[in-house]
Amino acid sequence: MLERIRAEIAGAGGWISFARYMELALHAPGLGYYSRGARQFGAEGDFVTAPELGSLFGRTLARQLKELDGPILELGAGSGALAETLVKELGRQYFILETSAALRERQAKRLGDRVKFLEHLPERFRGVVIANEVADALPVHAVTWRADGVNERGVTHELQWAERPATGEVLREARAIEVPVPYESELGLAARGWMRSLAASLEQGVIFIIDYGFPRHEYYHPQRSMGTLMCHTRHRAHGDPFLHPGEQDITAHVDFSALAAAAQESGLDLLGYATQAQFLANCGITDVLGQANVENALHYAPIAAEAQQLLSPAEMGELFKVLAVGRGADGMHPPLLGFSRGNRSNTL
Numbered sequence: 001m002l003e004r005i006r007a008e009i010a011g012a013g014g015w016i017s018f019a020r021y022m023e024l025a026l027h028a029p030g031l032g033y034y035s036r037g038a039r040q041f042g043a044e045g046d047f048v049t050a051p052e053l054g055s056l057f058g059r060t061l062a063r064q065l066k067e068l069d070g071p072i073l074e075l076g077a078g079s080g081a082l083a084e085t086l087v088k089e090l091g092r093q094y095f096i097l098e099t100s101a102a103l104r105e106r107q108a109k110r111l112g113d114r115v116k117f118l119e120h121l122p123e124r125f126r127g128v129v130i131a132n133e134v135a136d137a138l139p140v141h142a143v144t145w146r147a148d149g150v151n152e153r154g155v156t157h158e159l160q161w162a163e164r165p166a167t168g169e170v171l172r173e174a175r176a177i178e179v180p181v182p183y184e185s186e187l188g189l190a191a192r193g194w195m196r197s198l199a200a201s202l203e204q205g206v207i208f209i210i211d212y213g214f215p216r217h218e219y220y221h222p223q224r225s226m227g228t229l230m231c232h233t234r235h236r237a238h239g240d241p242f243l244h245p246g247e248q249d250i251t252a253h254v255d256f257s258a259l260a261a262a263a264q265e266s267g268l269d270l271l272g273y274a275t276q277a278q279f280l281a282n283c284g285i286t287d288v289l290g291q292a293n294v295e296n297a298l299h300y301a302p303i304a305a306e307a308q309q310l311l312s313p314a315e316m317g318e319l320f321k322v323l324a325v326g327r328g329a330d331g332m333h334p335p336l337l338g339f340s341r342g343n344r345s346n347t348l
């Protein structure tokens with residue numbers, strides 16, 4: 001991985017953007033963190049996502065999906081845990097679009113012919129798209145706002161940060177953000193492009209983006225002056241993206257305002273935005289929890305712990321958000337079940 005990155009830096013004259021570095025470190029075929037066969041997820045891996053905790057998240061999300069017609073398209077399905085639960089709950093046609101060949105293989109082993117794999121986005125999709133913790137894995141540009149202008153932070157041959165004056169889209173987008181200088185943060189340009197391509201593919205239906213992040217005014221808050229980059233290895237979070245490239249996860253929080261704007265500019269309607277806790281509560285997580293056998297502590301305790309992790313403001317409840325955008329939601333009267341209360345679309 002290191003050789004691959006250094007070769008690219010040398011070829012580019014000694015400097016690549018952080019976005020390119022992140023893309024290589026996470027997704028370079030056969031070498032990147034997600035492309036290798038490593039077991040990233042779960043207790044044995046580097047981090048735990050909501051579907052990896054158990055089936056409570058999937059069974060609750062299924063209550064929202066039951067309201068909507070059409071097949072499901074899951075983007076970036078990880079270990080296939082969410083797909084497994086949703087196929088069981090919904091019994092509906094289920095597609096997966098996964099960029100990592102190693103993870104696709106793992107998903108195929110787990111799910112067999114219950115799902116179909118797509119190589120790229122369909123030209124015209126009618127149905128429901130879900131992406132849990134995918135947006136945070138898309139490359140971000142690293143930017144520093146200084147008194148004398150905006151710099152882009154990139155990576156040198158020694159795998160060290162080096163700044164250059166920002167140009168083009170990075171400069172344009174960074175200038176539109178008001179921050180006290182000096183200030184460091186990220187720009188999720190790839191996530192916006194991703195949303196635009198999802199919008200172009202969606203002929204009719206709803207897209208649910210679930211991830212950690214904030215609306216823009218919180219993302220670029222004066223107190224968050226060191227940005228949101230985070231790395232994960234063996235359940236330890238730290239801030240050094242140059243440690244063992246290809247062997248650790250690198251993520252940035254999601255600017256949900258930017259995603260919503262990209263969707264709307266592409267003709268989609270904003271259907272809802274809420275914290276994960278609010279969304280799951282609206283979908284009836286307590287009813288799903290109520291189906292568990294409270295008398296049997298061995299059975300109930302792990303499910304109660306799972307609910308606690310999904311809902312607690314100190315865990316995933318507040319930091320994680322659910323954004324829904326869609327097109328031609330005929331006969332689907334907003335608000336969607338998950339946004340029936342506490343919809344914060346107006347904060348985006």
Ligand SMILES: C[S@@+](CC[C@H](N)C(=O)[O-])C[C@H]1O[C@@H](n2cnc3c(N)ncnc32)[C@H](O)[C@@H]1O
Pocket residue numbers: 034041049050051052075076077078079082097098099100103131132133134137138
């Ligand atoms: C943090 S994991 C989340 C996995 C799973 N959704 C979960 O919640 O456990 C990110 C996943 O997105 C995939 N991925 C990254 N970029 C993608 C893209 N542009 N399109 C589809 N999948 C992508 C990764 O290979 C991986 O499966």
